[in-house]
Amino acid sequence: MTFKDFSKRVMVTVEDLCRDFYRENRSQFRIKKEDTAVKNLAAIVNATLKLSFKKGFDAMSLRDLSGQSGLSMGALYTYFSSKDELLGMIQRQGQIAVERILTEYIGSGKEIREKLRDAIRAHLYLSEMMKGWFYFFFMETKNLNEKYRNISVKSELMTERFITDILEEGVKSGTFVLDNVPLMGSIIKAMMQDWYLKQWKYAQRNISVEEYAKFVIRVVESYIINNQQAGSAPQ
Amino acid sequence: MTFKDFSKRVMVTVEDLCRDFYRENRSQFRIKKEDTAVKNLAAIVNATLKLSFKKGFDAMSLRDLSGQSGLSMGALYTYFSSKDELLGMIQRQGQIAVERILTEYIGSGKEIREKLRDAIRAHLYLSEMMKGWFYFFFMETKNLNEKYRNISVKSELMTERFITDILEEGVKSGTFVLDNVPLMGSIIKAMMQDWYLKQWKYAQRNISVEEYAKFVIRVVESYIINNQQAGSAPQ
DNA sequence: GTCTATACACAGATAGAC
DNA sequence: GTCTATCTGTGTATAGAC
Numbered sequence: 001m002t003f004k005d006f007s008k009r010v011m012v013t014v015e016d017l018c019r020d021f022y023r024e025n026r027s028q029f030r031i032k033k034e035d036t037a038v039k040n041l042a043a044i045v046n047a048t049l050k051l052s053f054k055k056g057f058d059a060m061s062l063r064d065l066s067g068q069s070g071l072s073m074g075a076l077y078t079y080f081s082s083k084d085e086l087l088g089m090i091q092r093q094g095q096i097a098v099e100r101i102l103t104e105y106i107g108s109g110k111e112i113r114e115k116l117r118d119a120i121r122a123h124l125y126l127s128e129m130m131k132g133w134f135y136f137f138f139m140e141t142k143n144l145n146e147k148y149r150n151i152s153v154k155s156e157l158m159t160e161r162f163i164t165d166i167l168e169e170g171v172k173s174g175t176f177v178l179d180n181v182p183l184m185g186s187i188i189k190a191m192m193q194d195w196y197l198k199q200w201k202y203a204q205r206n207i208s209v210e211e212y213a214k215f216v217i218r219v220v221e222s223y224i225i226n227n228q229q230a231g232s233a234p235q
Numbered sequence: 236m237t238f239k240d241f242s243k244r245v246m247v248t249v250e251d252l253c254r255d256f257y258r259e260n261r262s263q264f265r266i267k268k269e270d271t272a273v274k275n276l277a278a279i280v281n282a283t284l285k286l287s288f289k290k291g292f293d294a295m296s297l298r299d300l301s302g303q304s305g306l307s308m309g310a311l312y313t314y315f316s317s318k319d320e321l322l323g324m325i326q327r328q329g330q331i332a333v334e335r336i337l338t339e340y341i342g343s344g345k346e347i348r349e350k351l352r353d354a355i356r357a358h359l360y361l362s363e364m365m366k367g368w369f370y371f372f373f374m375e376t377k378n379l380n381e382k383y384r385n386i387s388v389k390s391e392l393m394t395e396r397f398i399t400d401i402l403e404e405g406v407k408s409g410t411f412v413l414d415n416v417p418l419m420g421s422i423i424k425a426m427m428q429d430w431y432l433k434q435w436k437y438a439q440r441n442i443s444v445e446e447y448a449k450f451v452i453r454v455v456e457s458y459i460i461n462n463q464q465a466g467s468a469p470q
Numbered sequence: 471g472t473c474t475a476t477a478c479a480c481a482g483a484t485a486g487a488c
Numbered sequence: 489g490t491c492t493a494t495c496t497g498t499g500t501a502t503a504g505a506c
Contacts, residue, residue, distance in 0.1 A: 058293040190429035
């Protein structure tokens with residue numbers, strides 16, 4: 001699975017996600033014309049992701065947002081009722097999309113080893129396409145009230161689950177040799193996370209997401225497949 | 236090197252660091268009594284790290300800080316001249332300490348393989364002892380003005396350097412087999428970072444920093460030492 | 471050195487014209 | 489549906505008594 005293939009099959013422009021979201025929550029929006037609503041929602045979300053990336057959600061004022069999105073203060077408030085709700089909306093909207101897409105693209109059939117590779121690639125490719133969202137989830141949803149934070153934690157564990165389920169399966173079938181599945185899941189997650197948390201670094205070094213995925217897969221496989229031949233463990 | 240050994244040798248209580256910092260910058264402080272200054276500085280830094288962890292530096296008001304530190308608003312401003320400067324002070328103070336300690340404890344002599352293990356352990360153990368600081372560096376120094384952000388980026392690359400230098404050395408001597416040193420450095424860094432970014436997860440699962448270090452080392456070694464026997468690379 | 475009281479700017483949010 | 493003008497609270501920062 002190349003990044004190009006993946007990005008052709010998966011539709012996740014901000015406008016796509018906003019349209020889905022609008023349709024599923026039509027009743028709670030004051031604006032009734034779908035095209036208007038979706039266009040403006042997309043402008044708001046784009047502007048929010050951009051400004052949050054640059055200065056942080058908290059430091060972004062609604063006047064900044066108004067300027068960046070091209071909507072007036074008054075207009076903004078027809079799409080959300082408070083700044084907090086805006087954050088919640090982006091969080092929900094994004095994480096629903098991520099969950100849907102990963103569930104869809106992380107294989108059912110197939111050989112177990114290929115399945116693990118696909119899962120890692122799908123995560124990385126999706127995070128590449130939705131860089132702004134992933135960064136936002138990580139940076140901005142840690143400090144929320146309990147309810148919202150739980151959503152965010154649940155999501156972290158969910159994506160980790162995708163990986164550990166596959167690892168478990170491989171261990172059971174004897175394809176993988178691995179003494180600590182949860183820990184392996186964690187560090188795979190950590191490596192995947194680094195891709196979007198350190199965008200600047202990888203961009204600067206001209207490393208493509210495919211190259212990165214390949215490397216992560218190699219490191220993981222060298223451990224879980226050749227474990228028994230590895231050098232002596234540290235004391 | 237166990238965590239207990241390490242933590243006995245390295246002194247990094249907030250008070251220690253504040254004392255060092257005060258002595259090196261005595262001239263710019265209005266408060267002249269060292270004990271008073273250090274005590275209050277420590278209270279300020281502790282409170283800032285705590286509140287930033289809970290709600291983010293930006294969302295922390297100076298009234299919050301006053302309450303948490305036990306100092307009045309007026310008193311706070313005898314230790315820094317603006318909220319931004321407070322952030323800068325913590326950043327500088329912390330990163331100087333980290334650099335000093337890592338330089339000191341990442342070995343000179345010794346066998347190359349042991350050297351890599353020690354470097355990984357030293358990083359992890361230090362981040363365990365200075366959890367609050369490390370978390371703060373990562374979360375709060377991304378959105379600064381150029382000057383401060385550069386310090387933070389430099390620091391990221393510096394710690395990565397500690398690792399890649401050792402990897403290079405091992406590759407040259409033939410002990411390690413590794414086709415992409417910078418990428419390996421990045422993911423080692425990513426794994427180390429996860430330890431303090433996901434504290435809640437590892438605490439919840441009762442994983443100790445030693446166990447974590449051991450696992451990271453095993454994964455890394457299984458790749459760089461047995462590379463040539465690994466399964467076929469993904470296409 | 472430390473406090474309380476206060477200045478001033480800017481944040482989020484809304485009202486009401488168009 | 490969208491705008492401008494405005495309200496009100498809270499933020500950072502300082503002045504001046506003790």
